[in-house]
Amino acid sequence: MGLKTWIACAALGATVVTGAGVAVAQDGKAAENAVKVRKAQMQIYAYNLGVLGAMAKGQLPYDAETATNAANSLAAASGMRIPGAWLPGTDSESFEGSRALPAIWENGDDVRAKAVALWEASTDLSDAAGMGLDEMKAAFGPVGGACGACHKAYRAPAN
Amino acid sequence: MRIFPYALGAAALGFAAFWLLTRPAPSDPAVFAVLTGDVTAGEQVFYAGGCASCHAAPGAEGDAKLILAGGQAFATDFGTFYAPNISTNMDNGIGAWTVADLGRALKTGTSPDGRHYYPAFPYTSYARMTDQDVVDLYAYMTTLPADPTPSRAHEVGFPFNIRRGLGLWKLLYLNDDPVLTNADTPELERGRYLVEALGHCAECHTPRGALGGLDTAAWMTGAPTADGKGKVPAITPGALGWSAGDIAYYLETGFTPDFDSAGGHMADVVTNMANLPSEDRDAIAAYLLALE
Numbered sequence: 143m144g145l146k147t148w149i150a151c152a153a154l155g156a157t158v159v160t161g162a163g164v165a166v167a168q169d170g171k172a173a174e175n176a177v178k179v180r181k182a183q184m185q186i187y188a189y190n191l192g193v194l195g196a197m198a199k200g201q202l203p204y205d206a207e208t209a210t211n212a213a214n215s216l217a218a219a220s221g222m223r224i225p226g227a228w229l230p231g232t233d234s235e236s237f238e239g240s241r242a243l244p245a246i247w248e249n250g251d252d253v254r255a256k257a258v259a260l261w262e263a264s265t266d267l268s269d270a271a272g273m274g275l276d277e278m279k280a281a282f283g284p285v286g287g288a289c290g291a292c293h294k295a296y297r298a299p300a301n
Numbered sequence: 302m303r304i305f306p307y308a309l310g311a312a313a314l315g316f317a318a319f320w321l322l323t324r325p326a327p328s329d330p331a332v333f334a335v336l337t338g339d340v341t342a343g344e345q346v347f348y349a350g351g352c353a354s355c356h357a358a359p360g361a362e363g364d365a366k367l368i369l370a371g372g373q374a375f376a377t378d379f380g381t382f383y384a385p386n387i388s389t390n391m392d393n394g395i396g397a398w399t400v401a402d403l404g405r406a407l408k409t410g411t412s413p414d415g416r417h418y419y420p421a422f423p424y425t426s427y428a429r430m431t432d433q434d435v436v437d438l439y440a441y442m443t444t445l446p447a448d449p450t451p452s453r454a455h456e457v458g459f460p461f462n463i464r465r466g467l468g469l470w471k472l473l474y475l476n477d478d479p480v481l482t483n484a485d486t487p488e489l490e491r492g493r494y495l496v497e498a499l500g501h502c503a504e505c506h507t508p509r510g511a512l513g514g515l516d517t518a519a520w521m522t523g524a525p526t527a528d529g530k531g532k533v534p535a536i537t538p539g540a541l542g543w544s545a546g547d548i549a550y551y552l553e554t555g556f557t558p559d560f561d562s563a564g565g566h567m568a569d570v571v572t573n574m575a576n577l578p579s580e581d582r583d584a585i586a587a588y589l590l591a592l593e
Contacts (some may be wrong), residue, residue: 153556191560199550283554285561290555290571293564295360299531 176229177240183219183227188214191285196273198282204275212276214273216285217264220257234298237293241298253296260288321470325417326409330401336436338400343441346434348576349499349536350427352442354569356436358450369394370448374527379513380457390447400439407435409484410471417467419455420474420513426501427476429494460487474514481591488580495581496512500574505533505566537592548586549579 193212196202230291231237246253264286269283306356347353353361356369371386388394395403402413410417418424460466481502484493496502507515508524523535535541543551547558552574555563563571574582 188560191556195556195560199546201555286554286556289562290568291362293465293555294566294568297564299526299533299565301531 172226173229173232173237175252176227176232177237177242179224180242183222183224185220187216189240189290190219194271194278196283198279203280204218206272206274209271209278210268211266213268217261217268220261220264241300243296246296249295255294256288256292259291260285264289304528319465319469322445322472323417323465325411325415325468326405327402328413330399332432333400333404333436336433338436338438338440340437340440340444342434343437343439345577346438346499347441349495349581350388350438351500351570351573352438354573356387359446360464368446368448369442370450371452372450377421378511378529379419379461380455382419382455382457385452385455386448386450387442388448389443389445390449392551393449393451394447395449397440400436403436403442404432407438408477410467410475411539417471418463419457419461419467420470423501423504425515426504428475428499429479429498431494434499470512470514473512480517480520481588484588484591488584488587489591491581491583492586492591492592495577495585496588500519500570500585502536504593506536521589538590539593541589545583545586545590548584548589552582552585553579 178216190212193202194216197204197209223256228242228246230247232240233247234240235244263281266284267278267281270277272278353366353369355373356371357366357373358368358370359373361368365495369388371388372383373384375382375384386394389396391397396532398406398413405411405413406418407423407424407427407430409428410420410422412418421515479493480497480543481489481493484490503515503517503521505526506523507517508523510516521536523540524533525531526533539549543558551557551563552571554575555568555571557563562568574585
């Protein structure tokens, strides 16, 4: 495990799952905000993935600078440490509108590993995005894999 | 008193009729004996059929998905079903099966010892499989590892625990008729085969009636999840609004057109579909766009 990964682990570990170290009162508002901010973070992922994906699908001409900017935003968002975002009691069984399965709060180590996997894949994508369309596409696949791995295990179906 | 013998006779007749109607399908070894299995082709059938999605151990990833130890639980209105061990283990898997045993199981939902399987095993879709695909799949599955984990018994209450009753259910719902009747190009035909037979997409995406049979009149219009906690989306063209390229790209990468990413069981489906040639994903897209 490299230093970069270690720092990411520590940063993500602190927020993902436990939501610890934050003095957010566990009232309705805090829970609502937690779900909101998680969804907002996913929206940032989706927005930037959309830019890169449109290039990968051939719907948008490849541009190294645009691709790099999108990949950097994605990497920054996936390494973001948002206090209280994973507040206990905001799972799909406890909070209306949440699709985060309760298992997230039971499998801390696995969730952390999956979060780090996304951060690593998007960091690699940052490095590759400006190097050409094929390089960007090759690095794009593992990001999708990281999204899917977490959604498969930890996201409830839509309602 | 006089009525009694008649009642008894009627009951016996009723029972005989039930027994006759609920007979499991016989084995048919001759069909498969003339065919030769191809391991590489069988691997494609394996991915298209999604075998590992249900039969790998719970939480298995990567190469561990090829160990078909079973154990995943499927909670439904009729009880909780546990996917059995279908690895090559001789005692606890299906290592002792013949190719005819596999064909009978897939296409008629009948075990080698002549009992009905519960339709949690999607044989109502696999019934449409070609015999060649059965033989190829058999050839591939014999190359997979053996695992000794014993299969777990299903938790099913009365009356659903009387397997013989499934014979009546099969009379209602088991057939190999195509649902999309006008598949008039090779691509549509391939798409229909992948969707209606191997991919068994309808098993989740089509609603079921009170007896648990698929409502083919509402084909792919979405349904509650088996555990009732969520919804499986409609994938008809009107409901989805995706292009053929969008559908094929989703099946390859898991990304929707707005770059949400597939989750739950569909994430497994995407992993499987990504292993197929791109023409197959295009064929599935063509099929879905031909619905309605």
